[in-house]
Amino acid sequence: MSLRKLLAASAAAIALPVHAAGALEGTTTKAEINPIAIAMFLAFVGLTLFITKWAAGRTKSRADFYAAGGGITGFQNGLAIAGDYMSAASFLGISALVFGSGFDGLIYSIGFLVGWPIIMFLIAERLRNLGKFTFVDVAAYRLKQTPIRTLAASSTLVVVAFYLIAQMVGAGQLIKLLFGLDYSTAVVIVGVLMVVYVMFGGMLATTWVQIIKAVLLLGGASFIAFMVMRHVGFSFDRMFTEAISVHSKAEAIMGPGALVKDPISAISLGLALMFGTAGLPHILMRFFTVKDAKEARKSVFYATGFIGYFYILTFIIGFGAIILVGSNSVYLDEKGGLLGGNNMAAVHLAHAVGGEVMLGFISAVAFATILAVVAGLTLSGAAAVSHDLYANVFARGKVDDTKELKVSRMATLALGVVAILLGIVFEKQNVAFMVGLAFAVAASTNFPILILSMFWKGLTTRGAVVGGGLGLATAVTLTVLGPAVWVKVFGYETPIFPYDAPGLFSMTVAFLGCWLFSITDSSAQASREAALFEAQLVRSQTGIGASGAASH
Template sequence: MKMFARVLAALGALPLGAQAADAISGAVERQPTNWQAIIMFLVFVGATLGITWWASKRTRSRSDYYTAGGNITGFQNGLAIAGDFMSAASFLGISALVYTSGYDGLIYSLGFLVGWPIILFLIAERLRNLGRYTFADVASYRLKQKPIRTLSACGSLVVVALYLIAQMVGAGKLIQLLFGLNYHVAVVLVGILMVLYVLFGGMLATTWVQIIKAVLLLFGASFMAIMVMKTVGFSFNNLFSQAMAVHPKGAAIMSPGGLVKDPISALSLGLGLMFGTAGLPHILMRFFTVSDAREARKSVFWATGFMGYFYFLTFIIGFGAILLVGANPAFKDAAGALIGGNNMAAVHLADAVGGSTFLGFISAVAFATILAVVAGLTLAGASAVSHDLYASVYRKGEASEKDELRVSKITVLILGVVAIALGILFEKQNIAFMVGLAFSIAASCNFPIILLSMYWSKLTTRGAMIGGWAGLLTAVILMILGPTVWVQVLGHSAPVFPYEYPALFSMLVAFIGIWFFSTTDTSASGHQERMLFRDQFVRSQTGIGIDQGKSH
């Protein structure tokens, strides 16, 4: 499980955005400056800054800033969601898992896709019909605005903060390794670009940055996979048999199991990944960028297809790295021993199949993916502060559009500074637990409230508040008491809570708390909230009156 925890921290669905195990547990040796990678990265940055300038000319209103005016098509949004989800660490981490453990990599890479049918069939359509800018619009539709929006915003900000720390640390480690630049320079550079994208271009610029990054990453991964298959005569049987022949584990790499120590850990981790995906604020926010529920469903359909294809490619890349990197004396010194693991296997494979030019391209794409992810995270955090906390809670819905946008942009600047500071502060810290905690919080706080507010007629504000806060706090406390933080970070001899990830337990606490305190709520406001469910249900199906959220 320890090994999987390290890999998990590197996966794109958990966008650490960096070189996996090295980024979380050890120093990364500074490499000679890779000028080809730097030049290609600067070309990408120049192009995306041009897009930001173009988007700034078309971002005039609150709707433009938060949701690109709802003018993104389902196909474009699906590609952007995939770009948000397929981080550099997904590319490096999953291929490294296949490189070291074989077949298990396929199981875990495809496991991340399980959450998307949940979003498609349960959430996407109703989310788009009921909400405007954030998922708190949905949760507070028939419940009390102030407490529900406060809880939703806090859950969003905690998830965003954990992700940003992981992203910034990962960015510094990756650019230090690939480009030979200083860690602090990398962190500051990512922070500045992140602020520029979101501050001036809003959701429109963020969307197109994610789309371009997704296309580049899919192209690069496709080329690598094709070159690998070419070496084995486009035969999967040859690929697997030759990999077994050179891998120290032999035929064992084709057998599943071995990365999760017990069923409870596997179930808890799986639930966190599945339902955490459906509670990530920066993913949910993307469904408001399309024009209607039909386009929202198309978004999930396309995103699932792109991500499924990408994860399939990483499986081929991982086995290709065994053949062309691990078994090749020319790359052994750079790649390291197979059993020891090397999260740069995909990068070394790029050098093997495409030379230094393609290596520079892949290196630049790997780092550029971080920019797309942090832009989405920053926008989600800014919208939670400006739309939920400032406009709806503090100003009670009376804030002008101009004031709300001003607060949002100030928040972007603050988040940029905080992200840079935290990236530098956590440079030498173990950050693996942050990613698992982010998913656990999303699954234990955001997801139960979103789901039950849409589908359960007896939900009340009291139940949502007590259950939601209980789920959030349980996830945090159990993670602190678990093996990763209590033993590895704090240095105790044994954990108080024996499991790596708390989602199974914190989700139970959240759902039971919401159910119990809602069903026992006999207040007049609780009765009124139940009566409003029918109206909300009709609106969730038709989209009529989505601007008429209830407030009391």
């Protein structure tokens, strides 16, 4: 295994959802107009706009806007979380990875899943019992509002911005490829629709868009996987045997490949994936849409089940693509590569098992998936601006419902415009590092602050701000100096920092920073904060005093 290949693979690992976007860049050509895909997509847009209109009538307060009034059930929220998490690029990216290297694809999907149990055991119910609209509410529960909210809202915006740009660029390329639309037209359509959903329908519309998309995606993926299993007579062993016989890497697809030689990368990546999930602001925000801790726990269970099931499907789809697509010249170019790149593996497979109709359906689902993910991100970015920065920092908590709601809608519009512009600006750029960076920042800033504020009495404002700030700075700096940016974006020969995943280092810095600057903090503020811990602990454990469904 060459070093270059190793690095490329670890880049793909951390930036998996954008692995799709990354690989699509620059090489995509416009497809023929696909009428079935367009008809199905228009049906999806029509339905979601209708839902948005219905939701708009019910979105009257900030509690409605940020948290759908707390009226979502655990099952619905579980599906919506799964919808938020299963991005188009992770569907296409993971199946592409399995298609390209077999077993390694499975390693990555496992990494994306294992954060969920941790969220369940350590975060979900305390978060629900303590917070109101954003995870920052929890971090700021007993710490000083202005500094902690400013830091946490900034890191939220950093996470949202990178994730959003990556999705927008991926969306533009993918839609160009699948629908035959212009790149910038595609980006504008995505941007406008996401603003409409969020601005008018708030969390209620966003949640239902996620639910519908999750059902469509799970349904489509289940069908394809079923057809693959039918092809191999429902025998995994036969699936593996057939795949080995046609894959260029033969037996090598049956064991670990690219990650093997570098334990530090593997561990660092594992940390960022596991704890990054537990620090993603748009995911954490979903816990406030349910009425209490009991429903929050159910949400995580359903979400874990759906996401786990989905990853098992993508693994079957990847192997199915090896058998049914990789050896069929219809889907290959002159050099024997897949038409449109490896990320098209699942799309071609849809065609192979279900003809034009299934191809159209999967294309429409991919588009819908992107829309749903960007809507969730936009809402959480808008909440950081209007709830954390405007209402609680700028206006010091003295702001009425109408005013805050208005600001959040303006923030949504502004984020939409910025997302469209950046999506167009970054068209030809390599954005493969951006999702990895988003996960690293979430794991190194949001997660340490959140978990320590809930579990460690000794955390002070100073510790949280310095530690979180250091985590943010380390994650960003190491990513820039690492192979994904230094080599692939700036074009230097060798990276200054050798690993793609900075998680191991930036998380260590963040936790050490929080600890050191807390224990050396002997201010009066620090002792006040410690004194508030017991009340916070009791509320987080029992829900007594928590904001309920109606009293948000």
